[in-house]
Amino acid sequence: MSNSKDIDALIDMMAKLPGLGPRSARRAVLHMIKKRSLLFIPLAETMHTVAATARECLNCGNIGTSDICDICNSEKRATGELCVVEDVADLWAMERSGVFKGRYHVLGGTLSALDSIGPDELRIPQLMNRVAAENITEVILALNATIDGQTTAHYIADQLPNVEVTSLAQGVPIGGELDYLDDGTITAALKARKSF
Numbered sequence: 001m002s003n004s005k006d007i008d009a010l011i012d013m014m015a016k017l018p019g020l021g022p023r024s025a026r027r028a029v030l031h032m033i034k035k036r037s038l039l040f041i042p043l044a045e046t047m048h049t050v051a052a053t054a055r056e057c058l059n060c061g062n063i064g065t066s067d068i069c070d071i072c073n074s075e076k077r078a079t080g081e082l083c084v085v086e087d088v089a090d091l092w093a094m095e096r097s098g099v100f101k102g103r104y105h106v107l108g109g110t111l112s113a114l115d116s117i118g119p120d121e122l123r124i125p126q127l128m129n130r131v132a133a134e135n136i137t138e139v140i141l142a143l144n145a146t147i148d149g150q151t152t153a154h155y156i157a158d159q160l161p162n163v164e165v166t167s168l169a170q171g172v173p174i175g176g177e178l179d180y181l182d183d184g185t186i187t188a189a190l191k192a193r194k195s196f
Contacts, residue, residue, distance in 0.1 A: 061106030080137035110148035
């Protein structure tokens with residue numbers, strides 16, 4: 001498309017990002033080039049810095065710029081509650097809500113017999129160690145409502161007989177219309193009904 005292999009290579013790299021296809025990548029690259037000093041150069045510098053400093057928290061699996069992330073380092077977060085999520089994107093989504101004030105544990109996926117993913121391929125052994133070492137009183141399973149997510153949740157709950165294990169409520173989202181919901185969501189919402 002363009003007359004430069006470097007620009008084409010950048011477009012190809014951008015097109016590999018989630019949510020961007022070739023057309024969106026071309027538009028993004030063209031916009032960055034047009035806003036070179038305001039956007040492109042600062043973005044490139046920030047990407048270089050993050051590429052050099054980003055690392056996985058040794059404690060919980062979050063992504064930060066130090067060996068132990070800010071959440072794990074915060075004494076205010078030592079509430080005895082540990083929220084277990086599948087991946088860092090889920091942790092960040094929980095943090096965006098601003099509701100949970102405890103600590104997290106990122107599993108790095110879910111159990112899957114089809115993909116040969118067992119407990120040792122995930123961060124489940126580290127979870128068990130943390131529960132014992134950090135005086136955890138409640139483990140909140142915030143796993144996706146998929147078969148693998150539910151299998152993982154049941155496995156973890158079985159491994160923690162002496163700790164309160166809870167899960168996120170499932171069902172009709174706020175603002176959701178029944179006509180647009182799938183059968184599984186409606187079933188979960190009906191089973192988890194409460195007094196009005």
